[in-house]
Amino acid sequence: MKRNIILAGKKNRYMKRVETMLKKEGYNIISGAEETDILIFCIDPDECSKNDYSGLLHDYQLYGLGLLCTINTYLPLFKENSLKRLCFLTTLHSSINHVSEADHWERIVAASCNMAIRILFNRLNREGFTFRVFGVNDFAEDSASYAIEYFLQDRSFEVESDLHSDERRLVIRDKYEHEYAW
């Protein structure tokens, strides 16, 4: 059965590639009026310098609060028998642990989004929602097929291994399946 998928967040070239690939594989990209299985939200804040407070605030409104408003809007479309999967595309540079250079201050917003996803996970995983967070090094990279594979893949079918799989955990993975610390 081909799933219904909603695409939200930044409509950058990466997300357009995701959309094209999903359609090619026969998935239904829907706008939100129908029952849905998967939602993919792209967190790609605009570049900001360290004193661009209005830019950072605008990014936060679009992606931090925007992410929450989007989930709030579409939650009723995830019915009991649907896949109930929330997927997020973000940058690997949203990892606080991995910051080593003072560039891309919009990472502040991307890190805040990671916290929003964590709280959503805590709230919704017990209701049957599974989560995927895929990190890119750069949205210009050609890794959309890896992201899609991770988003669509079931990681465990057994209760015994559920706890050790990404069905009951929240991690950021890159195209090589590496986990990134928050």
Added chain:
Amino acid sequence: MNQTIFITGADRGLGLALTKDFLDRGDNVFAGQFMEDWNELAELKLLYQEHLFLIPLDVSDPESVKAAYHLVEEKTDKIDMLINNAGISGSIGDITCLENIERGMQIFRTNCLGPLCMVNTFLPLMMKKNATKRLCFISSEAGSISVCHREDGFVYPMSKTGLNMAVKLLFADLREQGFTFRLYNPGWMRSYMSGKKSVVGKIEPEESSKVAIDYFTKTLKHEDVLKMLDNNNMVWPF
């Protein structure tokens, strides 16, 4: 040697406790005052005429931060330590029924962008040759993604995670220029964060202040590593 310190959100709670403790040590304190009608700072000013300076300040407003800077530079030629303490709390509720989204913007402006704006604006006074160059930030356990167990509320934890990222970026930006950093989780205090004095919590702001002052003033063995420490000197993961 006496230090010159700027503390934001000094009206009450941890900010006021830090102000009192630094004044007791003989330091000069510029106290960011957000609430003109809250009189504890004014009372303290009567006791420390020469060493306490009250500076009107709303950290969420870059124009207010600029005005504060101009007031401070009229009175001192350097700031040794900047303590970013000002913060507000709040919630936008459960994901199924979000409410008061604008509160989320306000909290982000104050808790995350406020400290960033303070550092950027006050850098000239902190870059002076004989200044200590220490940047201190009051964060929270709520900002730690790794150990987050919350299921609602969202915006306060998000603002503190954003703050932690901002501090990490500032650390990468300013460390080589001689700045040292302190990131402090003050513990679960009976504070005024929600607007009135909390009756729940584990410690009083005055207790947390004593630990903070020790952490903020001593030299660490490894200044090239940024860690978040709490009031029990425990390290918190990001």
